[in-house]
Amino acid sequence: MCWKLRAAGFRSLTPCLPSNAGPERFDRHRVFIKTSFNIRNPLMLPKSFLALCLATGVSIVPAAAEIVINEIMYNSPGEDVEFVELYNASDQSIDLTGWYILDDNDAHLPCLISGTLEPGEYLVIAQDIVLFRQNYPGVTSLNPQDYGTGSQGWGLGNSADAVRLYRPDGTLHDAVYYQDRGEWPVAADGDGPSLELLNPALDNALAASWAASTVDGGTPGARNSVFVGDLPPVCRDGSRQIPLPAHDDRVPVTVFAFDYEGPVSVELFVNAEGGYSPQPMSDDGTQGDAAAGDSVFTAIIPPHPDGTLVKYYASATDQTGQTRTWPARAPLEYAAYTVGHVPPGLRITEVLPINDTIIQDPFGDYEDWIEIQNQDDRTVNLGGMYLGNAFDQTTRFMLPPLDLAPGQFLLVWADNQPEQGPLHANFKLSGSGETVALFETTDRGNVLIHGWRYGVTGRNISIGFPHPESTAPEFLALPTPGRSNAESPLFSPVCINEFQTTSNFGGPKDDWIEIYNRGAEPFDLSGCFLSDKRGNNTKWRFPDGTVLQPEAFLTVYEDVLGFGLPSERGGVIMLTAADSITGLDFYDFGPQQPDRTEGRYPDGASTWRFLDSPTPSASNIASVVHENGSSGIPADFRLEQNFPNPFNPETVVRYQLPRRERVRIGVYTLLGTRLRILADEIQEAGCREVVWDGTDDAGKAVSSGIYFYRLETEAFGQTRKMILIR
Template identity: 25%
Template sequence: MQKNAIVILILAILLAFSATGFSQASYDTLSIYDLQYVPDPVANDLSPYLGDTVVVKGMVMNNPRDLWIGARWSAYIIDQDSFPNPWSGFFVVQNDTFQPGTLFGFVEPGTICYFTGVVSEFSNFSQITLLDNNPLIPVEILSVGNPLPDPVLLTADDIDDRADAEQWESMWVKVEDATILNNAVSGNWASFTDASGGTAFMGEYFNWFRDRLNAGTYTWPPNGTSINVQGFTRDETAGYSINPRDTLDVVLLSDPPPVIANVSRNPGAPGSSDVVTVSANIEDNISVASARINYSVDWNAFQEVAMSAGIGGFTGDIPAQGDGAFVRYYISATDNVGGTSVFPGDTSMTSGGVYFYVVRDGNHSIRDIQYTWGYANDASGFNGYEVTVEGVVMTDSTDYVGDYWIQEARAPWSGIWVNDADHVFLKGDWVSVTGVVEENFNVTRINGTAASLVQAGFGEYEPIDQTTGNITTGADSAEAYESVLVKVSNVTVTNPFPDPSGNFGEFVIDDGSGELRVDDLFSAFRGNLDSAFVSGDKYSFITAFHYYSFGNYKLAPRDSLDIGPLTGIEDNITAPLSYSLSQNYPNPFNPSTTIRYTLAQSGKFKLEVFNVLGQRVATLANQFQTAGAHQVTWDGRNDAGNSVGSGIYFYQLSGNNTTLTQKMILLK
C-alpha cells in the first residue's frame, strides 16, 4: 500500500509539472543505441551526440542513491525493447540533488521513463545529465514495477579491452565460472579470469561495496576462489569493470582458499650479505596446511622455501644473493582441503606481476627503482621501502614547490620524482636522496627524508628525442620514460579540450605518429594551460617530463622555455558565434569550483557571484577580455577573503549588453 501511494504521488506531481510548459517534445527523442553506438571504439568511443540535449527512454535498473557518485544521483538504464543486444545500456546522472522536481529521486528499479538531458562523457564513460535547472524537465514515468531481465552472459575476454567491451558499457551482465586472480587491485578492485583466458575486473561503484571496502569490513573473495559475478559494466581510466550491487551478485562456487595479505620483506633494499626475511598474514576459514615463498634468481627456475607460522603471521627466508642479482618472488598457501592461493594473484608477465628486488652493495640506482623487468604491473619492486639514490636535479625550486625531479643518466628508466619540501637545490646539482618509495596514483616517487649536495653545477641532461606516438598511452615504451625529460618536435595541437566533462588543464598534440596529452602539472601552467593552445597551432618543440595521471601518459613542461616557438597558426580560427555561460563544475562543490564561459566579442566583462538575497558576494572578473573561451575558479570566499556559508549562489556574466546567469550550490 505504501509503495502504491508513492507511485500515485509521483504521477500527480508529473501531471502538475506537465502544465509548466517544459516538455520533452522540445528535443529529439533517441534510442540508447543511437547514443551509444560507435563504429570503431578503439579510435573513438565518445557518443556521437556528445553535448546535445536529447530525450531517451529506458528502464531504471538501480535506486539512484545506491551508486557512489559524490553529491549526485545516478542510475543505470537499459532499452527494454532491445536488451540483451549490444549497445542497449546507458547511464543517467542528476547533479543537483536539492532539486526534487526532476522526480529522479523517486524512481525505483523496474521503472520505465523518458529522460531529458545533455549527453556527456566522464573519462570516456557515456552518460546523460538531466536538465534540473533552466529549464527543469522532470522524468516522464511510463510504467512501474516491471521485472528486471536476466543479465546477458559474457566472458572475461568480452570485457577486457575497449574493442570488445565498449558495446557492453552500462549493460547488466554476468560472468560464470570465473576465478579471482587478484583481490587487492588498486582502487578497491579485484581481477578475475575464466575459460576464455581474458582478464576482467570487479569494481566498487555501488555503495554497498565501497563503504565496506573503505571501512575494512569486507574484502573481495580470496585469490583462487571460483565465482559467478553479475553487475553493471563501467568504462573507467583503469579499464572496464563489472560492478555488483551487493554480495548476492557475487556467488562463491568453491570453498575459499587461504587469504594472503600484508606481504613484506626485511631488509627492503638488501645487499649481498643479507638474508631476506619475507612475512605475510595468511588465514583460512578452517586451517592453513602449508605456506611457501616461491623465488627465482636471475630468471632461473622458481624454487620453494617453506614459511613457518608464528606470532603475527608466517615468515620465511630467501638466501643471500650476490651483488647485482635480480630476485623475483611470490607467496603460495594451501589449506586443509587442498585449496591453494597465490599472492600476487596474477603472476604472469603479460597481465600481472610479482615482488622483486635487485641486490646492491651500496646505493641502488634509479633504474633499479623504476625498471619493471617486462611485467605488466608497473609498480616499483621497492614500493614501501627506504632507498638511497643519486642524480642531477632537473627542475628549479619554483617549478613545483616542495618537489623536484632527478635523473641519473640520459636514458630510459633514469628519472624519478622526489617529494621533499625540506631541501632546496639548484637545477644542475648532483644530489643524494634517501626516502621511501611510493606509488602516487601509479607514478613512482620518493618521499625524501634526507638529501645532500654531492656536486654543485654538475649540469643538466639534455632531453631525449621522442615521437608522440612512442610515449603515448598504450605504447610499449611509455612507462620507460616516466619522470625522464623528453622532447617532441614539430607538433600540432589537435585537441585543446580533450575532456568533454570538464577542463582539466590539458591539451593534445601530434607529430604524425600518434596523439599525446600535455598536462599543467608544473606551477607555470597550472590551471590554465589549454586556454592558450588552439587547435591547429604548430610548435617547433615541446620539452617536458613524461608523466602519468588519470589513465593517460602525458607531457609536463616545466615553464614557458620548454614550449618552442609557434611555427603555424590555424587559419580558420573565429570567435564564438554567441555568448555562453556554462554550468560550474563540480556542482554542488566544496571547497572550489570552475566556471567556464565564452565571449562572442572582446570588451569589458564582469563575472560576479550573488547570494539568494541578490547581494554581491564576490567579483571573479572585471576587466577587458578578448573574444573566446575563458575560465575562472571560485574558492568559496567573498571579496573580503572570508569563506561563505553553504547554500545556493548565482553567478552572473555581464558586458556588451549581455547578461547571463547560472545557479550553483556550495556544500560544507
C-alpha cells in the first residue's frame, strides 16, 4: 500500500516517490511536507521519526484518491443556475460511479455521480442540466444526473447550506458548509460570482480558503478564476482568553496563523480609544504564548480603566508581502470588549418552534418565534446584540436598536425572512430540538447573555421557563407570547424527576431515571419513550399497561433501559409521548459525580438541584440539597493538564468552577478546527472532569497528533495541549 504524510491544513500533498525515498526534509514550524514516500507498514518507521511527526502535527495516512469540492454556485443572479464542481487533485484516475452528493438535509434524494475523473480534470454537477447547458454551452464535463429536477429535487440554500460528497459505501469524503456572512465571501450570494476554492490543496472547510470568482457565473469545468499558486498566509480563529476583562486584567489574545511557503509575521492591532497601534504576536513559548512553534500566536493587551472600549484585530504577512487578517474584513470588522462590562439581565423566556394557530406575525403568517424578557432593573437597548440557534454562531442575527423596559417582553419571528423587517430572524427553529442563544454586542465582548437547548416538541406547544426562579425550561400547554409564562399550565403531568449516572459500586443498577406524576390524574405511560439522544428519541419503550398514579414515582434502571447515561461530559434525557413526536419532558445535564444525583427540588418543580442522597422512587425532599457555598467549592477557575498524556484510547480533563457558569469545553485541531464538544451547558460550582475518547462529534476516531482542548465560561478561558498516540 502507498502511504502519505499529511499535515494539518492540507488536503493533498505531493505524489508518492519511489519506495527508497526518505522523509529528509520538512519545515517543523510550518509542518509543510517536502516529500512523501511509499512504505508497506508505517509501524516499521523509526520511532524517532514517528515521534517527530507527532510533535509537528504530521500524521501518516493512506494515500487515498483526492476528489475535492472546488467550486459552488448556490445563488446566481436572475434565473438560478446552480452547480457544484469537483476536481481530481490526485495523480490517479478515479472511478466516481456510485458516489453521490447531498445538501445538509439527509431526507433529500442523493444525486448520483457516474464516470471516471482523470487527474487534473473537473466534473460539474448541475441542479438543472437543461438550464445549465443553456447558460454554459461550452462545458462538456457534466454529470448525467442533476439534483434539482423531478418531484424529489432540491436546491442549495442562499444564506447557508452544505455540499457533502459521499463514497459508494456511504462514507463522507468531503464537505463544505458555507454561509453568506462572516468570513465567507458575500458576493457569491446573488451578485454574479460563484464560490471558488483558491487552491485545491487548501482545506475547503475553511472560509479563508474561498473567494468570490472574478468572473460572473464562475468557471465551471475550468481552472478557478481566483486560483493562486503562491498562497497567502492563513490568519484565523482568534480568541480572547478572558471573555469579560476587568480594569486590572492583562488580556491574552491568540490567533492561529501560518504560511504555506515559509515564515509568517503576525501583529495584533489594538485600539483603546486612541487609534490602532500594532504590537508583535509571538509563537516562541514566552510572554504568555503557551507553546513554541505551534502556529498559535499570542499577544497581551495591557490593563485599561473601566469603561474603555478596546478594539483589536490580527494581521499575518508572508515573505512576499501578502497579508490576511482576522477577522477577515478587518479593520472594518474587529473583535472588542468593554472593560468592566456586566451583561444585562436579559433572558430567552419562551420559544415556539411549531406555530400552527397561536399567533400571526404582521404579515398574517404563523411563524416560529422567540421571546426575550428584560429581567434587569434598568432599561436595556438591544441594538447590536445577536440572536442565534447555535452556541458557536455568536453573530447570526443582529437585533435592532429597541429599548426594552424592565419586565418588558419582545417577540422575534424565527421565520428566515429578514427582508420582512428587523424583527424577522434569518433562521428558523426545529421541532426536533435545537439551541436558542442571545449574545452581547461586538463592542461589549460578544459573550453569551443567555441560552439553552430544547427537546422534540409538538405543534403549538411552547418551551419556556415557568417562573423567573426556574433553572430549566419546560413544555408549556398554552403559549404566552409577550406575557408571563406563569399563566400557562405545564403541558405534561409526568416529568423526569431525578436521575443517576454513576456510583462507586457500578453494576446494572448504576444508572437510572425516575419519572414522577405531578398531576391530579393517573397517567398511562404505555408506549411512551425514554432516550439519551436528541436524534433518536425512541430508544426505550414503556411496556403496555404502565400507569403512574398521582404523586407516584417510577424508576427505570440501566439494565432495563439498555443504555447508560454519560457522567463525564453530561448529556440529555428525553421523555416522549407514545406518538414518538410529542415531547413530554427533557433535561440537559452536565458532568455528574458518583452516588450524587440531580433532581427536581421539590418534586415536579422547574428548579433542579444536586442531591447528596439518591432517592429512587421516593421524594427528593428526603435528600440533602447540595449548596454552592458548602466546603469543597473552588476559589477560582482552573483547567488542569489532561491525564494520561500522551494517551490512548482516552484521557481525562479536569477543571474547577468557583460558581455556577455556562461551560463549554471543546477539542480542536492545530488549525483550530473544532473536533468535539465535551461539555456545553450551565454547570454548578465544583471540581469536575470530562473524558475524551479520541473521537469527533460524529463518533469517528481521529488520528494520532497534537490537539488543543479549551475551557470557556463567560468570565474565563484557558487552552491546553494534549497528544494522542494510536
